[in-house]
Amino acid sequence: MTIQLVFLARLRERFGVSREVLALSPPIATVATLLDQLRERGGAFAEELAANRAFRVAVNQEVVALDHPVKAGDEVAIFPPVTGG
Amino acid sequence: MTIQLVFLARLRERFGVSREVLALSPPIATVATLLDQLRERGGAFAEELAANRAFRVAVNQEVVALDHPVKAGDEVAIFPPVTGG
């Protein structure tokens, strides 16, 4: 199963990509297992997505916790704390 | 000694006068003795300036208490609670 990944702001720059289609493994996923999969890429992914770093995850444009399920076709966005206004 | 009296809003309408020059008696006056002098006129003055009515007194454009002195040349304004904005 595949999902749409979105990276924004500083994370977009650090990862050098704004959107990608990702095949999940294992296919029964949560936000936590998705992050594990991304950290295995090493480099900026391992560094920026380390457990002690401040970032947010939105599934289908709603900010969610680590145990939130990720299903086929979901849009999963990962971004730094917001600084608008 | 004389003072300038100013009546505003509903009190101006009730008393039928907006400004008058008043000779104080006794000449050593406070806001309280000035009010006594006005109440002696009876009618709307006695009614509107009764002790249980809500009105404000400003001496030289500063709201003051009943024991505030009134001196020759002062401008003393008497008006209802404010309702601006």
Added chain:
Amino acid sequence: MASFVRIQDEDFDVGAEIHALRLGNPGVGAVASFIGCVRDMNEGDAVNLMYLEHYPGMTERELEKIATEARGRWNILDTLIIHRVGELKPLDQIVFVAVTSAHRGDSFAACEFIMDFLKTKAPFWKREATPQGERWVDARVSDDAAAARWKP
């Protein structure tokens, strides 16, 4: 850093007033503002027309004092208070308060503080024309309560 106070018969243009208040000051990060308008209903009765009286001289002094008090409490830059007097009708603007600051918390608090004190301290009086005739508006207990919130 200035406090501007104006009492006038004429209407005002809030966009132009805010623009003039910021006046190209790049230290302004926040502008909080408030407009009070004439409603067509008050205390359950239709209002057709309103007349605003004030006490010239004392009005300006009280509004200057209110602005100075706000400046002492919060880290603000400039303040503007405009209050109309004379005849007004529903939909008309009555009062405008704008406060600039570097950070938003200061301008929000100072703007609301100025309105609450203006309502209870500045010598303005409203007379309304309703289908039942003319009447002077009574002071509101809720306005005293709003001003009392700011006691140090």
Added chain:
Amino acid sequence: MASFVRIQDEDFDVGAEIHALRLGNPGVGAVASFIGCVRDMNEGDAVNLMYLEHYPGMTERELEKIATEARGRWNILDTLIIHRVGELKPLDQIVFVAVTSAHRGDSFAACEFIMDFLKTKAPFWKREATPQGERWVDARVSDDAAAARWKP
């Protein structure tokens, strides 16, 4: 009663926006509004230019949610939120929030609430150009504290 949300590159005219929001509604007695502007200094460094990025789709959803939350808490009429994105420079307007209500307490509280939640929930990110180079602005602890004040 409506909640308007706009994300745009272009500047906005606050006077015209407030006029359109009131739209001849004689039930509006109060309009509280806020403008956020680009300052020429941030965290002690000169700022020459700023770039605002957002997450299209989620941004609008979050701002609608913030406005709906405000509507549930206070007795307000209409709300307008405009947020600019793209390149901005000092003195430029960034964000505008306006709230109408019958009585002033409701619009003041709702306007400040919307700004506090916009700052902590809406997916916008600022990148600043300073003489030392470009940098992404960090989230402020004071913004989290401002939003936490509104916990029921």
